[in-house]
Amino acid sequence: MGNGLRRWLRRNPLVGDALLAVGLVLGEIVFTLLTPREFWPGPLPAALGWSVLCAAPVVVRRVAPWPALLAAVATLLLPIVVEVSPTTQSFTLVVLTYTMAAHQPTRRALVAAVVLWLPVAVVNALLPPEGIPQVGSAFLVANNILVGIVSFSVGRTVHARRTSTEALRERARVAEANQRALAEQAVADERRRIARELHDVVAHHVSVMGVLATGVRRVLRRDPDSADEAIATIEETSRATLRELRRLLDVLRTEAEPAAELAPQPGIAGIEALADQVREAGLPVTLSVTGVPGHLEEGVALTVYRIVQEALTNALKHAGTATARVRVGFTADAVEVEVTDTGRGPSPGTDQVGHGLVGMRERVGLYGGILHIGARTGGGYRVYARIPVEPLPDPGRR
Known part of the structure; x- marks a missing residue:
């Protein structure tokens, strides 16, 4: 529960800082009530109001650090204007010094510390607070400077530890990635x-x-x-x-690849059904087959089918309003497949056929064939492949 609350406060810094400011005000109230009445800073409601005003910059110390810093410096006018110096004013300066040192680069943190504590030193040197045992202005200035240095040092220590922790985490992440x-x-x-x-x-x-x-x-x-x-x-x-x-x-087979289904792989006979599917999807397709297929190796037949499938799929995605034509030809020593369309083809800024192009080249190259893919003269797109084959003997002949 404590870790969950801590994470929630980290995601909502305004709420956490508001609670911190309330704590500073409550601390001053308790301190005032424990002090003899003759040392109270005027009427209690008025003192409470000035305390809330001095603690207000703490609420925005992380979401708006520099405006909070300037607001805290502005509260240093209270001893001059209304002769009031709430205790929360000192606590606010300490908190802001720590915040800037813990979350800002060194140079900005130093500037913030000087902007905060130099006016404090000037005010204490010129207008030492009343109602406390008489001490010299030099002591007050030295005391404030010491408090500022301690606050700054604690903040820088936290900053260094946080930076070191993040570096170790990043190093561990890189080492784990390298090991993997x-x-x-x-x-x-x-x-x-x-x-x-x-x-x-x-x-x-x-x-x-x-x-x-x-x-x-x-x-x-x-x-x-x-x-x-x-x-x-x-x-x-x-x-x-x-x-x-x-x-x-x-x-x-890699772990990311699914196991192959035990269904028969498509071949030459499946091209007609594939053309029908593409027609139903909205792309008119004309299919023509020349020559006699004979008994081809299953791998060659599957390669022809996959080429037609990939070409028609890309025509369906990129051609727009167009028509397509599939031609499959069989000769004594090769099988040729050509898919053309009359569309616009892939746009210049996109990958033409993505992994499909790689797959087609690998399949055709496996059988020593050739593959040509590109725009047609006069418009449209063309995919052409020629795969040399050695027809298998007809099982029905002896």
């Missing part, structure tokens, strides 16, 4: 090392399966038993390869 970065780097390095090792294992298994498959073709007709044994070895090796591939993907 080093740990993440170590994990990433270890993941890459494991991935390389698993890659070698998978590559070895695939090579073994390729050699065995070649041997099976050669002995299938004349030695079926040996062929069956080799096929069994291929089956076992393929299962081991699949397990190693799963481990490889687990190593490469």
Whole structure:
């Protein structure tokens, strides 16, 4: 509860400082009541009013320190004008000196201390207060200067401690961030090392399966038993390869990435449904397919789909009122995909396709293809990719 109240007062400095000013006034009231009546500073209500006036600068000492300082200096005219010198006046000067020293740079704090205590010294030297044992003006001046120095020193000590604490916290934060970065780097390095090792294992298994498959073709007709044994070895090796591939993907997948869904990945057949979705979203799309797709690798088919998906998505976001055209062409040695639109394209001050551009380049580069993205002559935008392929054998043919 105490920590909560402290935090609340720190967030509401006016309330805390107002309570401090009330405390100063109450302290003077108690001090006055404990003093013999002949030493009271005039009528008690009037003395209370002057005490409140002298304590008022404390209320704004943190939200408006310099106006509070000037107001406190102005109260030094009270002994001259009305011959009243409330005790809260001295306490206010001490509090303001401490506040400026604790929260302001050294030079400003020194200026504030001089502005506060030099007029005090002058007033005490010229008009020493009455009603106290007769002492010399030099003693009063020296006493006030000593009080000012102590207040200033305490404030600077608090300022130095606060600065040191903040520096230590910042150093600890930086050290923690560096330690976290080093740990993440170590994990990433270890993941890459494991991935390389698993890659070698998978590559070895695939090579073994390729050699065995070649041997099976050669002995299938004349030695079926040996062929069956080799096929069994291929089956076992393929299962081991699949397990190693799963481990490889687990190593490469970061914690921030969600686990892949077990749904089939889209391919060439999904492009038509994708075009329908974009049409429903408000962008007219024309789709044309030339050539015979044949039996492409699933990775190549997925790459073509993702290129069309990213290109149409960006056309939908940036093209405005426009139309789009998707062309997919299949040749004997390559698959070509081109997406064009008649819109304005991304504005010059924005990232053209963001992470999608990086993803498209990575996918196309993985298969040794080429990718061209940019504005069309005469307006609009164009995405073109050509991916070399080696058609897979038709499973229905022998």
